[in-house]
Amino acid sequence: MTDVTEADWVSRFADEVIAEADRRSPGKQIVCASGLSPSGPIHLGNLREVMTPHLVADEIRRRGRDCVHLISFDDYDRYRKVPAGIDPSWAEHIGKPLTSVPAPPGSSYPNWAEHFKAELVAALAELGVDYRPVSQTQMYTSGAYTDEILTAMRGRGRIDAILDQYRTKGRSVKISDKLSAEDAAAAAEAAEGSGAASEDEGGAGSSYYPYKPYCSVCDRDLTTVTAYDDATTAMSYTCECGHAETVILRDHRCGKLVWKVDWPMRWAFEGVVFEPSGVDHSSPGSSFQVGGEIIGPVFGGVQPIGPMYAFVGIKGMAKMSSSRGGVPTPGDALRIMEAPLLRWLYARRRPNQSFQIAFDQEIQRMYDEWDALVSRVAAGTATAADLAAYARAAGTAAGPLPTTPRPIAYRTLASIVDITTGDEEQTLRIVRDLDATDPIASLDEARPRLDRAANWVLSYMPAEERTHIRDEPDQDLLATLDDNQRESLRMLAAGLDDNWSLDGLTTLLYGVPKRQLGLPLDVKPTPELKVAQRGFFALLYHLLVSRDTGPRLPTLLLALGADRVRKLLGG
Numbered sequence: 253m254t255d256v257t258e259a260d261w262v263s264r265f266a267d268e269v270i271a272e273a274d275r276r277s278p279g280k281q282i283v284c285a286s287g288l289s290p291s292g293p294i295h296l297g298n299l300r301e302v303m304t305p306h307l308v309a310d311e312i313r314r315r316g317r318d319c320v321h322l323i324s325f326d327d328y329d330r331y332r333k334v335p336a337g338i339d340p341s342w343a344e345h346i347g348k349p350l351t352s353v354p355a356p357p358g359s360s361y362p363n364w365a366e367h368f369k370a371e372l373v374a375a376l377a378e379l380g381v382d383y384r385p386v387s388q389t390q391m392y393t394s395g396a397y398t399d400e401i402l403t404a405m406r407g408r409g410r411i412d413a414i415l416d417q418y419r420t421k422g423r424s425v426k427i428s429d430k431l432s433a434e435d436a437a438a439a440a441e442a443a444e445g446s447g448a449a450s451e452d453e454g455g456a457g458s459s460y461y462p463y464k465p466y467c468s469v470c471d472r473d474l475t476t477v478t479a480y481d482d483a484t485t486a487m488s489y490t491c492e493c494g495h496a497e498t499v500i501l502r503d504h505r506c507g508k509l510v511w512k513v514d515w516p517m518r519w520a521f522e523g524v525v526f527e528p529s530g531v532d533h534s535s536p537g538s539s540f541q542v543g544g545e546i547i548g549p550v551f552g553g554v555q556p557i558g559p560m561y562a563f564v565g566i567k568g569m570a571k572m573s574s575s576r577g578g579v580p581t582p583g584d585a586l587r588i589m590e591a592p593l594l595r596w597l598y599a600r601r602r603p604n605q606s607f608q609i610a611f612d613q614e615i616q617r618m619y620d621e622w623d624a625l626v627s628r629v630a631a632g633t634a635t636a637a638d639l640a641a642y643a644r645a646a647g648t649a650a651g652p653l654p655t656t657p658r659p660i661a662y663r664t665l666a667s668i669v670d671i672t673t674g675d676e677e678q679t680l681r682i683v684r685d686l687d688a689t690d691p692i693a694s695l696d697e698a699r700p701r702l703d704r705a706a707n708w709v710l711s712y713m714p715a716e717e718r719t720h721i722r723d724e725p726d727q728d729l730l731a732t733l734d735d736n737q738r739e740s741l742r743m744l745a746a747g748l749d750d751n752w753s754l755d756g757l758t759t760l761l762y763g764v765p766k767r768q769l770g771l772p773l774d775v776k777p778t779p780e781l782k783v784a785q786r787g788f789f790a791l792l793y794h795l796l797v798s799r800d801t802g803p804r805l806p807t808l809l810l811a812l813g814a815d816r817v818r819k820l821l822g823g
């Protein structure tokens with residue numbers, strides 16, 4: 253595997269994490285962590301919560317150190333609201349643990365949390381993310397945290413005092429006040445996917461308790477702890493449903509610590525050394541900051557190194573949301589791009605830099621950039637930063653990720669699929685003609701990139717940009733052409749057969765106006781030549797697809813076949 257110890261942001265965090273881990277407990281397995289709430293679709297912004305520690309953990313493993321990446325699924329959090337598009341009757345489940353809520357109608361999964369976890373789990377496998385899943389339902393209901401829960405209850409006065417500093421200051425400056433409307437929307441969206449959405453801190457004042465039981469009758473958390481005895485661990489609670497009871501907390505398996513206490517408890521329990529958080533967790537009085545104050549005095553642990561990560565925006569979302577609804581998920585991205593490209597987008601930017609993932613035409617430029625990077629790496633001209641980002645994208649400590657054997661430019665593939673509407677036989681014919689010296693034998697050589705480009709054309713290419721090839725020549729237009737234009741079409745038609753490849757047709761197309769102007773084929777473009785070429789290309793688009801522009805002309809010609817091109821050009 254490529255050595256990537258060159259100092260990029262991942263490397264620097266790995267240095268820091270290893271030093272901190274060795275300071276705390278030398279020789280022990282190093283723990284990096286992420287937390288995700290399967291309260292709904294886990295979107296691409298949440299993926300940064302996974303990719304940041306993944307990349308750091310992967311770098312630590314590349315250095316030969318034992319490192320685990322825990323992904324905590326906060327599936328024991330309460331079900332907060334019924335999302336748009338779901339039967340309103342699901343409202344009866346509000347307040348229950350996510351694993352106790354039925355999956356959305358039509359799902360094959362046993363409950364709400366599992367339904368939304370499943371797509372992410374599949375995407376993480378494709379992305380090469382090596383992690384250990386931790387279900388908080390499993391942890392809480394098995395009693396794994398019993399000692400920690402009793403510790404938190406004993407320390408409730410201290411916790412209450414820490415939380416109180418921020419209560420009295422009030423929440424006058426909310427982080428969202430300082431953000432643009434778009435970032436605030438993303439913050440709200442991010443908060444939806446995290447425990448930060450649970451504002452309940454467990455009451456205040458003399459009756460403060462950091463533990464919230466789920467009611468043994470209605471299964472909801474509409475409960476209030478009314479009394480607790482440290483010696484016997486007897487805890488009394490009432491529920492809005494009318495139920496009231498006293499349980500022995502030491503044996504109780506149906507409740508959880510409130511979020512701001514739950515998080516530092518888990519840092520201590522798991523010995524987490526690295527866990528990043530979104531900006532929604534990093535403001536004054538936020539769960540990350542408060543957790544840092546709670547973990548030492550209450551749980552005797554140390555707060556992890558926790559960089560804040562910025563938002564991930566989606567380009568082309570406006571167009572998309574009308575047709576699909578909601579924010580795209582990693583699974584949506586992997587249907588239109590290969591795993592290394594998606595990994596690269598997260599690896600090349602420092603966590604505090606925001607970036608966008610394109611679902612619109614920009615995806616073609618993103619792919620061009622990636623291909624250019626791959627070429628630089630192959631040619632040995634890549635910078636150290638390029639090499640590091642490439643190596644993190646193309647594989648992990650476990651080995652390289654699958655690639656496309658013959659990576660034809662994404663924009664070319666998109667054009668071909670657009671023109672052929674995905675017809676395999678036609679596609680193979682065109683793809684074979686792209687490179688006459690080393691023709692592709694089977695479409696499998698162009699996969700999976702071809703399939704990703706096809707999915708993009710079918711799902712995200714705007715209908716008005718799809719290409720519709722003329723069935724019959726445009727006789728009206730042909731009748732208006734001057735001699736010069738007729739000559740240019742004759743020169744093109746005459747050269748098709750001898751130049752039937754992507755490169756050949758490119759040279760032919762640019763060459764026709766040069767020859768008409770009496771210029772040598774290797775001439776540098778002059779303003780006059782550029783005007784002539786633009787005019788020639790526009791004429792061809794009108795004759796072939798009845799528009800000013802379209803897919804790149806060499807690709808379009810290959811797709812049509814020489815006979816059809818000659819026919820539409822009036823030959």
Ligand SMILES: [Zn+2]
Nearest residue numbers: 467470491493
């Ligand atoms: Zn109840």
